[in-house]
Amino acid sequence: MLASVLYDPNLGETFGRMLCYVFAFLSPTIVIAYFLAYLLRKRTDNSIDKAEQGGGGNSAALPA
Incomplete structure (x- = not known):
């Protein structure tokens, strides 16, 4: 079936255009999804680090 789609000029054109739209x-x-996941991960990592250090980032009571 894929061969008939590729060899028929009209169907192949519409199939290629549909593929272009899907990729675009x-x-x-x-x-955007990867960027949002990166920002979310960075924010949670920072809050976890601060929680482990006991408050601020420059806390004097660092875990040994």
Whole structure:
């Protein structure tokens, strides 16, 4: 079935255009999702580090 889609000029054109639309929509979505996950992970990592150090980042009571 895929061969008939690729060899038929009209179907192949619409299939290629659909693929282009799908990739053009998914690429920025994936980039934005990764960026949001990175920001969220960075924020939770900072709060976990501060909790382990007992308050501020420059706390004197650091765990040994």
